[in-house]
Amino acid sequence: MKVVIIGGGIAGMATAILLRKKGIDFSLNEREESLPKFGHAFLIHPDAMEILDVISEVNPDIELPGKIIDRIVMKRPDNSIVQISELDSWICIQRLRIIEFLTSFLGVEQIKFDRQFSHFIYDGDKATAAVFTNGEIEYGDVFIGADGAHSLVRNSLFGEVEFSRVEVKEIVGVVENPQLISKFANTFTKYMSDSIGLAVGLIPCSEEKMVWFMQYDINLEQGNVKLPEELKNHCTKLLANFPAEVQEVISSNDFSNNYIWRSTDFDLLPSFHKNNVVLIGDAAHVAMPFTSAGTTNALLDAYKITEVLGSGEILADAFADYYQVRASIVGKQIQLGREIKYNFLHQSSEEVKLPLIVNQKNNEEAEIKKKVEILYFTDPVCSTSWLVQPQLRKLALEYGEYFELKYYMGGLLPNWDDYNPFGPEKQSDAASYWQALSEEHQMQISSDVWLNSPLSSSFPPSIALKAAQLQNKIKAYHFHRRIKELLFVESKNITEISLLLNTAEEVGLDTKQLSDDIGEIAFVQFNEDLNRASDLNISVLPTFILSNDLGEKIRFEGYQEFETLENAILQLIPYAKKDLRKREPIELFRFFQSLTTHEFAYLMDITPLQTEIILKNLYQIGVIYKKTSKAGIIWILNQGML
Numbered sequence: 347m348k349v350v351i352i353g354g355g356i357a358g359m360a361t362a363i364l365l366r367k368k369g370i371d372f373s374l375n376e377r378e379e380s381l382p383k384f385g386h387a388f389l390i391h392p393d394a395m396e397i398l399d400v401i402s403e404v405n406p407d408i409e410l411p412g413k414i415i416d417r418i419v420m421k422r423p424d425n426s427i428v429q430i431s432e433l434d435s436w437i438c439i440q441r442l443r444i445i446e447f448l449t450s451f452l453g454v455e456q457i458k459f460d461r462q463f464s465h466f467i468y469d470g471d472k473a474t475a476a477v478f479t480n481g482e483i484e485y486g487d488v489f490i491g492a493d494g495a496h497s498l499v500r501n502s503l504f505g506e507v508e509f510s511r512v513e514v515k516e517i518v519g520v521v522e523n524p525q526l527i528s529k530f531a532n533t534f535t536k537y538m539s540d541s542i543g544l545a546v547g548l549i550p551c552s553e554e555k556m557v558w559f560m561q562y563d564i565n566l567e568q569g570n571v572k573l574p575e576e577l578k579n580h581c582t583k584l585l586a587n588f589p590a591e592v593q594e595v596i597s598s599n600d601f602s603n604n605y606i607w608r609s610t611d612f613d614l615l616p617s618f619h620k621n622n623v624v625l626i627g628d629a630a631h632v633a634m635p636f637t638s639a640g641t642t643n644a645l646l647d648a649y650k651i652t653e654v655l656g657s658g659e660i661l662a663d664a665f666a667d668y669y670q671v672r673a674s675i676v677g678k679q680i681q682l683g684r685e686i687k688y689n690f691l692h693q694s695s696e697e698v699k700l701p702l703i704v705n706q707k708n709n710e711e712a713e714i715k716k717k718v719e720i721l722y723f724t725d726p727v728c729s730t731s732w733l734v735q736p737q738l739r740k741l742a743l744e745y746g747e748y749f750e751l752k753y754y755m756g757g758l759l760p761n762w763d764d765y766n767p768f769g770p771e772k773q774s775d776a777a778s779y780w781q782a783l784s785e786e787h788q789m790q791i792s793s794d795v796w797l798n799s800p801l802s803s804s805f806p807p808s809i810a811l812k813a814a815q816l817q818n819k820i821k822a823y824h825f826h827r828r829i830k831e832l833l834f835v836e837s838k839n840i841t842e843i844s845l846l847l848n849t850a851e852e853v854g855l856d857t858k859q860l861s862d863d864i865g866e867i868a869f870v871q872f873n874e875d876l877n878r879a880s881d882l883n884i885s886v887l888p889t890f891i892l893s894n895d896l897g898e899k900i901r902f903e904g905y906q907e908f909e910t911l912e913n914a915i916l917q918l919i920p921y922a923k924k925d926l927r928k929r930e931p932i933e934l935f936r937f938f939q940s941l942t943t944h945e946f947a948y949l950m951d952i953t954p955l956q957t958e959i960i961l962k963n964l965y966q967i968g969v970i971y972k973k974t975s976k977a978g979i980i981w982i983l984n985q986g987m988l
Contacts, residue, residue, distance in 0.1 A: 349372045350476050351373065351375060352499050354374055354457050357627030357629075357647055357648050358627075358648075359448040361492065363448065370652075370655060373486065374458065376458065377462035385441030386440065386557055387439060388438070388641045389702070390437050391702075394646055397648065398645065410439075411444070412443065415436045416436070418533070423537055423539060423588045425589050429698055433702070436534075436702075440520065463476060463498045471985075472621055472622050473489050490624055494627070494628045499623065503619075507613075509610055509612050512609040512611050514634075516562075516607040516609065517559065517604055520603070526556070526598070527550045527555070530548060530556070531550070532550070535549075543563030543692075546588060548591065556595070566584060568580075626648060627643065631643065631673075633680075634686075637701065638701060643676060651668055654668045663854070717748060718750070719749070719752065721754060722751050722888060723888060723889040723891075724887055725755060725804050726826070736908075741912065744924045744925050745912065745925070749915060753822075756884055760805060761802060777794075781793045788944055789944055791835070801840070801841050806846065808872055809868050810860065811825065813863035813867075814826070817856060817859060825849060827940065829849055836973060886903040889901070890906065898917075900917065929949070934946065939982065940980055942981070946960075965981070970982060971984060
């Protein structure tokens with residue numbers, strides 16, 4: 347496998363080093379003509395420091411530059427203290443120093459300069475080469491876009507993102523003043539106005555140098571501020587009432603080398619990849635300056651993408667794993683940055699939030715402990731379980747980070763002699779029963795299977811599902827969903843082993859392994875599910891048993907409205923916040939892969955006419971395809987759009 351990295355910044359260089367450690371071939375391509383000759387400094391989280399430690403293993407004699415920062419002090423301009431917090435050994439490093447550090451492990455000869463991305467060459471849906479504006483071409487198997495917030499690679503995959511307006515600018519500089527720096531030791535000091543959007547931060551990055559920044563509401567900027575003298579006058583005027591230390595920084599600063607940063611912000615992407623092209627760092631997501639997360643995320647992305655590429659997983663699964671891990675973290679950081687920005691501009695909260703991301707590992711562990719566990723007892727032929735699909739999918743969209751759904755088989759139909767359901771009492775009644783349910787709930791159901799090829803038992807597809815769970819939980823979910831579609835919409839007899847194996851292959855499962863497991867371990871696990879259902883007195887399907895880490899439980903039986911499920915989540919974890927993002931249609935399909943017409947309208951909260959127009963357009967441009975039956979249409983995402 348050859349990996350082509352497009353972008354030779356921190357994310358790209360770190361990825362190249364980590365790939366080489368794993369023995370994976372790579373090509374590192376940078377748009378600039380040489381390594382940077384200037385730059386400022388940034389804070390790096392302890393989690394990212396661990397990645398730098400992994401890199402250092404290549405040559406322990408190479409010392410990591412920078413200065414440990416173990417405390418943050420928040421002050422007002424009159425020097426009164428707002429908050430003091432201990433930090434877990436962050437580090438502040440000049441950009442030039444970390445570039446030099448990474449280059450010492452990589453070798454500058456490994457970087458191909460003057461290569462600005464132009465476009466990909468494709469073979470079908472798969473990229474086979476990256477073409478650069480200088481006419482050079484780099485062939486590879488996997489392509490990584492690490493080309494920054496205004497990524498050309500990202501644009502080629504998803505089109506241009508819509509940047510949100512950020513009403514904050516930041517002027518950044520580095521001063522050399524050892525005497526002043528000694529006063530701050532290992533402390534990040536931030537002075538914040540309590541009346542307007544204005545703050546200045548001072549962070550030592552070595553024994554001799556300090557990075558400083560001024561964040562301000564763009565409405566405080568008067569006229570054009572670009573030239574060194576204009577920048578100096580601008581800072582001097584705005585910071586006139588700030589302490590003597592700030593004045594000394596301004597007077598010590600050479601404004602010819604200052605950087606003016608207009609913060610960028612765009613919503614979390616629905617995916618970080620398309621086929622064999624994946625994004626990392628600022629190309630995938632950006633962090634506002636209020637979180638100090640940019641460089642940390644670049645290094646964590648580099649480590650995770652390298653880990654999944656070296657795992658041996660199928661590429662689509664590897665990239666899905668990468669997105670699942672990283673998106674959940676950066677999504678929270680995006681929201682945090684927006685909240686701090688709002689408070690900064692409006693001075694709307696007495697609580698002053700730290701301009702730093704929290705300890706991610708501890709936070710992730712806490713999140714896991716606080717998740718609601720949902721035991722979901724169901725059956726492939728349970729019509730009510732099919733009817734509740736829209737509600738469960740909406741719950742996943744709006745509260746997915748707060749719960750884990752665990753599937754258990756309830757053994758609804760051993761055979762018709764032993765069947766005692768809440769519904770039809772014999773095969774001949776099932777068709778009319780299903781038809782009545784479809785009319786009542788508007789969910790597509792075809793009853794023809796009971797007229798043309800009636801099912802004798804729900805055990806075969808149940809055991810097949812347990813076999814799928816042994817391989818891959820995500821693929822098992824899609825397998826379960828697909829066999830329900832085959833039954834309830836397409837009127838297929840899902841007890842047929844050939845149909846089950848074909849469906850398993852369709853969702854990417856190993857059919858040979860599935861077949862072997864069905865006859866052995868999956869059968870055992872299926873019986874364990876039945877025993878568990880018996881122990882819990884499960885008599886109605888579906889049954890939902892929700893519990894939190896305090897042992898509090900809520901139980902529901904049968905069909906449930908979304909509000910009921912939502913209220914249960916909020917009762918068990920009151921801090922849960924609904925995700926109110928407006929989803930794009932393609933985002934829904936990437937999330938679920940297939941949707942009925944009713945589900946699409948329900949999740950998008952749009953009219954039938956709007957639904958028809960959108961789905962028809964997506965179909966015409968090849969984003970989705972459809973399986974049509976008398977009951978309706980299943981709309982399925984083309985695999986090339988994943």
